[in-house]
Amino acid sequence: xxxxxxxxxxxxxxxxxxxxxxxxxxxxxxxxxxxxxxxxxxxxxxxxxxxxxxxxxxxxxxxxxxxxxxxxxxxxxxxxxxxxxxxxxxxxxxxxxxxxxxxxxxxxxxxxxxxxxxxxxxxxxxxxxxxxxxxxxxxxxxxxxxxxxxxxxxxxxxxxxxxxxxxxxxxxxxxxxxxxxxxxxxxxxxxxxxxxxxxxxxxxxxxxxxxxxxxxxxxxxxxxxxxxxxxxxxxxxxxxxxxxxxxxxxxxxxxxxxxxxxxxxxxxxxxxxxxxxxxxxxxxxxxxxxxxxxxxxxxxxxxxxxxxxxxxxxxxxxxxxxxxxxxxxxxxxxxxxxxxxxxxxxxxxxxxxxxxxxxxxxxxxxxxxxxxxxxxxxxxxxxxxxxxxxxxxxxxxxxxxxxxxxxxxxxxxxxxxxxx
RNA sequence: GCGGAGAUGGCCCAGCCUGGUAAGGCGAUAGACUGCUAAUCUAUUGUCCGUAAGGACACGGGGGUUCAAAUCCCCCUCUCCGCGCCA
Numbered sequence: 038x039x040x041x042x043x044x045x046x047x048x049x050x051x052x053x054x055x056x057x058x059x060x061x062x063x064x065x066x067x068x069x070x071x072x073x074x075x076x077x078x079x080x081x082x083x084x085x086x087x088x089x090x091x092x093x094x095x096x097x098x099x100x101x102x103x104x105x106x107x108x109x110x111x112x113x114x115x116x117x118x119x120x121x122x123x124x125x126x127x128x129x130x131x132x133x134x135x136x137x138x139x140x141x142x143x144x145x146x147x148x149x150x151x152x153x154x155x156x157x158x159x160x161x162x163x164x165x166x167x168x169x170x171x172x173x174x175x176x177x178x179x180x181x182x183x184x185x186x187x188x189x190x191x192x193x194x195x196x197x198x199x200x201x202x203x204x205x206x207x208x209x210x211x212x213x214x215x216x217x218x219x220x221x222x223x224x225x226x227x228x229x230x231x232x233x234x235x236x237x238x239x240x241x242x243x244x245x246x247x248x249x250x251x252x253x254x255x256x257x258x259x260x261x262x263x264x265x266x267x268x269x270x271x272x273x274x275x276x277x278x279x280x281x282x283x284x285x286x287x288x289x290x291x292x293x294x295x296x297x298x299x300x301x302x303x304x305x306x307x308x309x310x311x312x313x314x315x316x317x318x319x320x321x322x323x324x325x326x327x328x329x330x331x332x333x334x335x336x337x338x339x340x341x342x343x344x345x346x347x348x349x350x351x352x353x354x355x356x357x358x359x360x361x362x363x364x365x366x367x368x369x370x371x372x373x374x375x376x377x378x379x380x381x382x383x384x385x386x387x388x389x390x391x392x393x394x395x396x397x398x399x400x401x402x403x404x405x406x407x408x409x410x411x412x413x414x415x416x417x418x419x420x421x422x423x424x425x426x427x428x429x430x431x432x433x434x435x436x437x438x439x440x441x442x443x444x445x446x447x448x449x450x451x452x453x454x455x456x457x
Numbered sequence: 458g459c460g461g462a463g464a465u466g467g468c469c470c471a472g473c474c475u476g477g478u479a480a481g482g483c484g485a486u487a488g489a490c491u492g493c494u495a496a497u498c499u500a501u502u503g504u505c506c507g508u509a510a511g512g513a514c515a516c517g518g519g520g521g522u523u524c525a526a527a528u529c530c531c532c533c534u535c536u537c538c539g540c541g542c543c544a
Contacts, residue, residue: 079506083513089476090513093525104524111524278467282521305503409503 038136038395039244042069052140057149057357058232075128082121083304089114095259119153137246140362141392144329148368148430150356155367159353162344165373166432174376176307179205182436182457183400187309196299204456208429208442209315211449212422213291216317217341220419225289225319230269232293238272241397243363243389250299266292266318267416274322279401279410285331286322289419291315294391305394308423309381315422321415322399325391328413329366332388335417336368339384342420346444348428349373351380365390372428381424386417 044051048069055062060256084369092111101106143149148157171450179185184205190198201209217227239245241259244252253262263269270288279286294316319338323331336352353369360367364387373440394400394411402409433441442450 076506077512083506086514087512089524094478096524108524115524 039134039139039142040391040393041072041132041309044139045072047069050374051139051142054357057143058140058356058360058362059138059151060362063172064138068132068139071128071131073294074124075132078125078128082118082125085114085118089118091401096154100383105379109221111222118219133217135248137240140364141390143357144366144388144390146354146406147360148354148356149358149360152356153359154360155356156431157354157356159352159354159368161347162340163347165349166244166375168375170436172431173434175374175427176308177376177437178430179308179432180441182440184208184456191301194312199308199309199311200263204450204453205426207405207450207453207457209422209426212425212448213315213317214271214449215345215446216419217289217291219342219345220289220317220319220338223287223341224289225338227292228273228288228290229291230266230290232269232274234272235260237275237396238268239264239273241398242266242268242393243269247362249298250315256395262295264296265416265418266316267289267320270318270320271399271414271416272397274399275397277399279322279399279412281324283403284322284324284401284412288320290319293316295405299396306348307427309427311423317419317422321418321419322412324401324403325410325413328388328390328415331413331415332366332386333401335415336370336386339370339386339417339419343370343372343383346425346443348425348432352385361387362385362387363389363392365392372424374424374427375430376431376434383424383428384418387415389414427453 039051044065048065052062052065056066077347089111092107092114092291096104096107096111130140148155150156154322173181176185176187182189184201185202186202190200192201221227223451233255235278236245236259238251244264248264250266254262270290273288274286293311293313298312299322309352319335321331321335328423340350340352350370350372353371355364355367355369367384367385367387370384370386372383373379390413391411393414399412400409401412429443430440433443435441435455437457439455447453
């Protein structure tokens with residue numbers, strides 16, 4: 038959510054940002070109209086309430102006709118206030134709705150572009166692997182080794198779900214433990230939050246109202262299945278004023294994530310796009326002034342995971358049109374999957390500046406007794422499991438059909454060197 | 458799920474029965490005072506509208522009654538205690 042004062046003071050800056058991000062600018066004009074009317078109405082109701090308060094306090098000292106007259110007068114003022122307050126609440130809703138649907142302002146360093154073609158490859162690491170045999174795709178490998186079972190996943194839950202079996206399940210668990218341990222060493226505190234979240238949380242981080250159709254909703258309880266650990270972890274501190282001395286706060290969490298993937302029909306084969314997947318996530322609460330440096334270090338922390346796994350990857354700096362709407366700046370890490378010669382988005386590291394903090398009311402006091410301010414929040418996957426699994430299976434596959442276990446994972450698999 | 462008790466400012470806590478500008482304490486910050494510290498005194502310590510002066514709002518959330526609601530009425534959420542159920 039943007040600062041209403043900033044929008045009033047510099048609407049053209051906001052208009053530029055909305056255009057760069059390919060959103061409809063009418064949302065800005067809608068806000069300005071509702072906001073102007075809202076402020077006038079608030080001013081008028083405040084004056085009326087002042088009058089009512091003043092006279093109401095005089096009434097106990099009055100008697101007879103004068104008292105009756107004042108009471109009648111105030112009854113009418115109260116009626117007027119009630120009508121006006123109703124109008125204010127309508128205006129406030131449209132104001133707020135416009136605010137909730139307005140994207141964050143991109144950082145000046147973000148390239149302007151309409152779609153993924155505007156993204157910039159900011160770094161490429163480790164050469165893609167050359168094969169002297171025909172590389173298989175991960176779903177073939179998984180089925181041949183009987184470690185990924187799509188048929189039974191579909192039986193138990195439906196299309197888009199899968200079962201990890203044997204060394205596949207063990208590899209998944211090894212990855213989770215390896216990543217959590219690494220992030221722990223990097224200074225992140227491990228948490229395991231609820232996997233089900235309420236409306237306030239999902240609004241707080243910005244998935245609602247825009248992404249409602251992408252999440253699983255439990256109507257009976259009014260709750261949502263976690264779409265990304267960013268939601269419960271960031272909302273740990275919703276409606277809190279943090280102690281400045283405890284910033285930056287760094288968290289890491291392993292959490293299953295759920296996406297409905299409504300309306301997406303391509304890319305359904307395999308485990309690269311599924312309804313339920315595990316992810317290890319990093320979340321930072323930081324002071325505003327250093328937040329873009331914190332983004333760079335967050336990216337490095339995520340890259341460390343990939344480097345340790347010795348997988349070929351590249352880092353993209355996303356352009357204005359391709360960033361998710363709550364980010365101010367975002368890097369994607371893509372892993373190379375040689376089976377299908379594809380680049381898979383495996384991590385997304387974003388600085389949301391004060392956008393989420395303002396929605397979720399996460400503040401801190403820069404100095405004792407000074408006015409509290411919004412923190413900046415950041416989030417990075419470190420990293421998404423299925424696509425990492427794809428990259429491992431495809432990059433570490435051997436001609437005989439086996440898969441070598443990456444060296445850093447062996448301690449997590451009782452020293453096992455190969456699968457198959 | 459049932460019964461009971463609660464939720465008041467950054468924190469603690471009074472006020473509720475019997476409606477009339479949210480009392481007191483703690484902590485924090487600034488100033489005053491004192492060789493230093495402590496103590497003491499004073500001020501500040503939530504949100505919104507407003508350039509400001511000023512004003513409004515805020516007693517878990519939402520409705521209602523009333524000239525006026527922390528206080529009375531209704532609905533909801535959460536916490537604690539007991540009972541029930543349960544991996």
